[in-house]
Amino acid sequence: MKNRYILLSLIPCWLVYKEEERHDRVREVSPSEAQKQKLLKELGNRWLPYLTPKDTEFHQLWQENYSKLILREASSIPELLHKEVQQAFLILRKHGCLFQDLVRIKGKNLLTPVSRLLIGNPGYTYKYLNSRLFTVPWPMEGSNIKYSKDEIFAACRAFFKLNDYLRKDTIQALDKLHLIKSKDSEDSAVFGMVPELSKNILNVGHDMELKKRTTYNLTLLNYMDPQEMSYLKEEPYFGMGKMAVSWHHDENLVERSTVAVYSYNCEGPEVLDDDELSPEGRNPAVWHVGLKIAWDIKTPGLAVPLHQGDCYLMLDNLNSTHQHCVLAGLQPRFSSTHRVAECSAGTLDYIFKQCHLALQNVKDDTEPRTVHLRSMESSVIKQGEEIHNEVEFEWLRQFWFHGHRYKKCTDWWQLPMSELEGLWKKMECVTNAVLDEIRKERWPMEQKNEIITDLLALLTTRQELRMEWCMRCQSRIAQNLPEDQRPICWPYWEDEDPEMPLPFDLSNIISELQGHLPETKS
Numbered sequence: 001m002k003n004r005y006i007l008l009s010l011i012p013c014w015l016v017y018k019e020e021e022r023h024d025r026v027r028e029v030s031p032s033e034a035q036k037q038k039l040l041k042e043l044g045n046r047w048l049p050y051l052t053p054k055d056t057e058f059h060q061l062w063q064e065n066y067s068k069l070i071l072r073e074a075s076s077i078p079e080l081l082h083k084e085v086q087q088a089f090l091i092l093r094k095h096g097c098l099f100q101d102l103v104r105i106k107g108k109n110l111l112t113p114v115s116r117l118l119i120g121n122p123g124y125t126y127k128y129l130n131s132r133l134f135t136v137p138w139p140m141e142g143s144n145i146k147y148s149k150d151e152i153f154a155a156c157r158a159f160f161k162l163n164d165y166l167r168k169d170t171i172q173a174l175d176k177l178h179l180i181k182s183k184d185s186e187d188s189a190v191f192g193m194v195p196e197l198s199k200n201i202l203n204v205g206h207d208m209e210l211k212k213r214t215t216y217n218l219t220l221l222n223y224m225d226p227q228e229m230s231y232l233k234e235e236p237y238f239g240m241g242k243m244a245v246s247w248h249h250d251e252n253l254v255e256r257s258t259v260a261v262y263s264y265n266c267e268g269p270e271v272l273d274d275d276e277l278s279p280e281g282r283n284p285a286v287w288h289v290g291l292k293i294a295w296d297i298k299t300p301g302l303a304v305p306l307h308q309g310d311c312y313l314m315l316d317n318l319n320s321t322h323q324h325c326v327l328a329g330l331q332p333r334f335s336s337t338h339r340v341a342e343c344s345a346g347t348l349d350y351i352f353k354q355c356h357l358a359l360q361n362v363k364d365d366t367e368p369r370t371v372h373l374r375s376m377e378s379s380v381i382k383q384g385e386e387i388h389n390e391v392e393f394e395w396l397r398q399f400w401f402h403g404h405r406y407k408k409c410t411d412w413w414q415l416p417m418s419e420l421e422g423l424w425k426k427m428e429c430v431t432n433a434v435l436d437e438i439r440k441e442r443w444p445m446e447q448k449n450e451i452i453t454d455l456l457a458l459l460t461t462r463q464e465l466r467m468e469w470c471m472r473c474q475s476r477i478a479q480n481l482p483e484d485q486r487p488i489c490w491p492y493w494e495d496e497d498p499e500m501p502l503p504f505d506l507s508n509i510i511s512e513l514q515g516h517l518p519e520t521k522s
């Protein structure tokens with residue numbers, strides 16, 4: 001592991017240039033980007049209107065257009081919970097557990113202004129802006145997790161408690177707004193009395209739906225000290241001032257699930273008197289959450305000030321119909337954003353199952369490097385190679401891209417990651433075995449062509465993604481990160497590596513496969 005940096009520097013630079021060219025060619029303006037540019041041009045130097053609590057129509061606008069945004073003022077939340085949570089934020093900052101993410105947006109590598117940490121169910125991950133974050137596990141019942149420090153354990157426990165509090169609170173809020181309709185009441189109106197049994201079944205459906213949308217499985221913590229940021233983007237449509245997080249919808253969430261946010265700005269010198277500072281618009285000294293309706297320029301935007309310990313809930317489909325942003329104040333500020341991440345392909349259980357599925361095609365009783373395949377059925381080969389790509393690019397490379405950051409809090413991921421690497425290595429042997437079989441004459445033409453066509457597509461993707469990950473790791477912005485966070489391009493190996501049956505660079509194999517296909521197909 002130690003010599004990874006050395007290996008990385010040996011990646012031939014022509015590979016890098018090739019990849020840059022590819023990106024230039026494929027980089028194009030997405031429709032939403034084009035629409036955004038058009039809108040900004042139309043606006044010229046005018047701003048769209050937005051309201052703050054100083055405006056008389058503020059509450060009416062909120063009720064009419066932003067009713068699924070719920071604010072819970074700090075005073076409504078138990079004092080002890082505030083204490084534990086705020087302490088937890090400070091501990092995590094003290095131990096350097098929050099990191100700026102090197103994300104990829106429209107082919108560009110960018111460092112997020114806010115520093116983040118994902119805490120949640122053991123083995124869960126959350127993907128945003130092409131980066132998969134891995135949870136520092138919170139201590140759920142029955143889990144036995146080792147933390148690097150007792151204080152970090154206490155911090156994770158505090159966010160687990162907060163999560164439970166916010167879950168219960170969210171259920172109450174949804175009930176109050178009748179946002180999860182009881183099927184029971186709808187149906188009984190139509191059919192008269194519902195027999196007890198079917199009533200129970202309907203209630204079960206209702207409860208499941210409620211659970212699905214409120215059982216937060218992780219929280220993404222944010223932290224930023226505006227004084228440390230030399231540059232923050234200006235909010236472009238309304239003139240709301242400096243943004244810590246630009247307009248966005250939260251990604252990868254269960255449909256219609258709530259996002260619950262706890263906001264904690266460190267107290268500083270008393271914030272300047274509101275009206276004196278800015279007779280119009282929001283107070284730039286105070287942190288706010290900004291909301292707007294997506295694709296709507298008629299409805300004014302909303303800027304809601306957030307004071308120490310305030311929480312807000314984005315209920316039901318608010319996250320998809322509206323966008324939100326975070327407007328910076330002057331003091332450092334933390335937030336804990338509790339989400340129901342869509343995890344059908346995002347848990348360790350899931351990826352292990354996938355790997356075992358792929359490796360069902362290997363006969364058990366063989367020595368490590370030479371594997372014997374059970375089937376050369378094209379669908380079986382294809383599935384195996386797809387999973388090979390999935391574990392390599394969605395798990396191993398994503399994990400090592402974050403360097404050693406996870407070790408700061410816990411060694412929880414080390415063992416599963418090395419197990420996954422072992423399974424992936426076996427899949428390298430499978431690909432090698434498939435290639436060996438193809439080189440033999442005995443396969444019917446049609447079956448062979450089918451396998452080669454699928455394999456070619458999947459190996460081309462593998463090659464392209466390997467180059468892309470090398471580029472991401474080698475970018476200047478990545479290399480300038482502090483040592484413990486610096487991306488590691490892993491897995492990586494040299495051609496002569498006796499443990500690896502195939503080269504890292506698949507160009508020659510791809511050319512060979514192209515040569516196997518009949519003229520018309522190549």
Ligand SMILES: O=C(O)CCC(=O)C(=O)O
Pocket residue numbers: 220222245250261263289324325326334335336337
């Ligand atoms: O900090 C906040 O209030 C919200 C942050 C946010 O929108 C996000 O992390 O997605």
Ligand SMILES: [Fe+2]
Pocket residue numbers: 248249250324
């Ligand atoms: Fe968000």
